[in-house]
Amino acid sequence: MMVLNMRTGAISPRSILESPYEEENESYRCDKRRVLFESSATIINLRHRLVCGEVVRWLRRRSSPSLSELSIGPVFENSQTLLSAVSALPSSVTHLDLDLRNELHQLPEVMPILCSKTHVRTLSLRFFGDSGAMELANWIHMNPMLERLDLRGNRIGSQGARAIVDALVNCNHGLKYLNLSCNCILDCAMIGKLLIFTELESLDMSFNWIGDEEVSQVAKALERNTSLRELNVFGCQRITSYGLWLLLACIRDYNTSLRELHAPEWNGRASKVKRQINYWLKLNRTGRYLLKEKDGVAPGLWTLALEKAKFQPDSLFHFLRQGGVYGR
Numbered sequence: 001m002m003v004l005n006m007r008t009g010a011i012s013p014r015s016i017l018e019s020p021y022e023e024e025n026e027s028y029r030c031d032k033r034r035v036l037f038e039s040s041a042t043i044i045n046l047r048h049r050l051v052c053g054e055v056v057r058w059l060r061r062r063s064s065p066s067l068s069e070l071s072i073g074p075v076f077e078n079s080q081t082l083l084s085a086v087s088a089l090p091s092s093v094t095h096l097d098l099d100l101r102n103e104l105h106q107l108p109e110v111m112p113i114l115c116s117k118t119h120v121r122t123l124s125l126r127f128f129g130d131s132g133a134m135e136l137a138n139w140i141h142m143n144p145m146l147e148r149l150d151l152r153g154n155r156i157g158s159q160g161a162r163a164i165v166d167a168l169v170n171c172n173h174g175l176k177y178l179n180l181s182c183n184c185i186l187d188c189a190m191i192g193k194l195l196i197f198t199e200l201e202s203l204d205m206s207f208n209w210i211g212d213e214e215v216s217q218v219a220k221a222l223e224r225n226t227s228l229r230e231l232n233v234f235g236c237q238r239i240t241s242y243g244l245w246l247l248l249a250c251i252r253d254y255n256t257s258l259r260e261l262h263a264p265e266w267n268g269r270a271s272k273v274k275r276q277i278n279y280w281l282k283l284n285r286t287g288r289y290l291l292k293e294k295d296g297v298a299p300g301l302w303t304l305a306l307e308k309a310k311f312q313p314d315s316l317f318h319f320l321r322q323g324g325v326y327g328r
Contacts, residue, residue: 043069047099051085052077059088067092073099074126079106086110091119099126107135115139124150133160140164141171148177152204156180158187165190169197179204181232188214192221195228204232206262211238212246219246223254230260239263241270248273251280256289 070093076082082103123146133156168175185208244263259281265271
């Protein structure tokens, strides 16, 4: 996969691109614009680059299906340039990273245009506060094809998160990945609603303000959830070993679908609980959900199988396969 480096003008394998701030003469800028407009790179990073009318015209002319990922913003020549750039987004772009932090007053106008781009499968948005989240919530139903939504670091509070969750639930959205990390979310009642009424597979709530009480709400929702594969609550400093114990009880007794859990370990007691969680998660990854099958393997063998699985979790997978459950 090729990436256009706007600093050097070179097309190279995908890598972390530097944002150039050094002084440049006019001829150098012209050379780089020429490289941009003539390139066939699949990934183009225009973050912190001035987006002007020339770039908008280039986007409108872009007919090649090669461009799949585009990063743009927050520097736009004017408000109309922002609207034109989003409107001119090529249909080949499936991954969009859009920074709107300098154009917050344009959110009511740009969101409906952005959400109408149903070819976008992965969307990463940068704005500030609940107002941006609520504006997105008003229009997210227009793109039912969206699979991954990244809203990290936007200072979203509980009100904004609740608006996003309500919108996803009300339109029965098929979103698979949601990143709400590094925000200011305190209430997790709406997260429980999200886990119960959607088919989300990955949820990142790391570095928020949630604690044991909020974890209890998440754990109750996980008891009924069968789709979530990964949960991240790392960096939430109000979660103690008691909160981890609630998650352990949920995974041990009810949830057999969760496979990865990232959580804080502040002391030895928390680390001990986390090791027990990891044990049950490993069983989940090796097919523990098949234990719910009533006619798969002779019931008398389960005691022996689970006893061995305490020391060799992978053995459960092989036992179930040999027992005929996988073949049904």
